[in-house]
Amino acid sequence: MKCQKCDKLATFHITELTGGPGGALVELHLCEDHARQYLTQADDSPDEKQSMAGALAQQLQVGQTAEELSRLDRQACPVCGITFYEFRSKGRLGCPHDYTCFEKELMPLIANIHGETEHIGKTPKRAPQQTENRTKLIRLRREMKEAVAAEEYERATELRDQIKRIEQGLESAAEEK
C-alpha cells in the first residue's frame, strides 16, 4: 500500500479517534517520514483526517448498490432514533440497542477493528436484570420528550406514568436482592 501523502510504501497504519464531540474514526496509511510528521504535529488539523464514514463506506460498497446504501442509511434504531447515516458520519452510536438493531452492519466493522467478535473478558458479577425493561425506558423517555414537544400532554402524562412504573419496578427488584 502506498503512503497517503507520497509515493513511498506505507509502513504505518494508524487508526485514531478524533477528539471533540462528534469525533470520528480515522484511518491513516503513511510512510515513515509522514508518520513522524503526523505523530509530532500540533493539534488536529481536520484535513488530515478521514472519517469513519470513509472506512464504513468502503466496507459497505462491496456488493451494494447506491439504492441499497441509501435505504440502509435511512434505517433508524426504534429505541434511540439514531439513523445509520448519523452513526456512520459521526462514528458514535446512540444507545445499547444499536448493537442489536444494526448487528448486520456492525459485526463486520467490529471484526475489522478488533479481529474478533466475541467478548471473553470480565462479566458483571450480577447478571444484568430486566434488560428489556431498561431498553424500553430509553424509548419511553424519548417518546415522552417528543410528546411534550408536540404539545400532546395527555400522551406525555401516560408515558410519564409508564416510565415511573418501570423505574419503581427496577428499584424494588434491586432492593430485594
Added chain:
Amino acid sequence: MNLPLEELVHRSGEWLRGTGPESDIVISSRIRLARNLADFPFIRRASDADKAQIERILRETTAKLDDVGDLAYYDVQGLEGLDRQFLVERHLISREHADNEGARGVAIDHSERVSLMVNEEDHLRIQVMHSGLDLDSAWAEIDRVDDQIESKVTYAFHPKLGYLTACPTNVGTGLRVSVMLHLPALVVTRQIEKVFRSLQKISLAVRGLYGEGSQAMGDFYQISNQLTLGRTEEDLVKQVADIVPVLIDYERKAREFLVKESHKDLHDRVSRAYGILCTAQKISSEETMHLLSSVRMGVNLGLIKDVEMASINQLFIHTQPAHLQKLRGMELSTSDRNVERAMYLRQMLAKRSGNGDPAAN
C-alpha cells in the same frame, strides 16, 4: 467531600512522584474502563434531561464507594475554561470531557490516582493512574472500583459483545491500558521511528503526552492497546506490560551509547538546557518541555546532581498554561505567561540547588 480546585494547585498527583518501578523512564501506568448505564441512551443521543439524570445517578453512586478513599466531585459543566484546562493538564479529565456540553463531572481521590469521569464519551470512564511501571496493581485497583460501581448500577452489557460503548472501537472490555514513557535518547539517536514501526505491527498505538493527536512534547510517548474485544483484560494488560521492558531496554542502551560515544556532546546539551531554564527571562511552553526533557535525562544519568526527579516531573506539569495561571492566581496572556513561566522556573530551580546561580557547577 468537596475540595475547591485550588487545593490541587500546589500539590501534584501521585503519578508524578517519580518513585515507582523503572521511574527513570516510565512516568506512569494508566488504565481506563468505558462503561454505560443500561437504561439511558449513549451521550450522542442523550437529551439534556437524560444527561442530568445520568450525572445525578453516577455522582450519587461514586459518593457511596467504600474502598476508594475520599473522592472530591467537581461539576465540570460549571467550571471555568481555565479550570477545565487545569484538570486536562493533570490528566484527571480528557480534552473531550473538558470540551463536551451538558451535565458532566469528575470524582477524584485525594492522591489523584483514581478519576471517575461522568458523561465523557461514555456515561462513565473509570481511570486509575500509578507512578512508574505498575500495571498489575493498577488493574487490580480499577477492577475493584468497577466491581463496586457495578454492584450499585446496571451497566449496558451484551452476552456476546461484552460491555457496550458509544464507539465500537471500545466494545468488549472497554479497556485502555496506557504507559507513558520518557524516551529522549531514542529521539536523539533517531531510533524512535523504528520503535513506532515495531509497536504498530502488534496493534499498539503510540501517542504524545496529552493523548490523541497531541504533539510528542518533551519526548514523552504513551503506548496503549488498540484492541478491546476478544481478549481478557489480563491479556490486554500483559501485552502492554510485556513490551514496556523492551522499550526501557532500548532507551537505556541508547543512553549508554550517548554516554560512551558522545559524552561531551551529551553533557553539553544537558548543561545548556539546564542553564537556559535557570536563567531565561521569557520562555514558551514548547521550549520548556524540550529543555526539561534534556534536563530530566541529565538527572537520570547523574550529569545534574542537585535536582530531584520529582521536582522535574512536577515542572513539566506546573509550567503548562493553565497551571501557571492557577499558580499565579490570575489569567495571563501568552506573552505574560512566557515571562511568568521563566520566573517560575528560575525560582524553582534556584531553590532546589540551594543557591542563586544553579548553572555554576
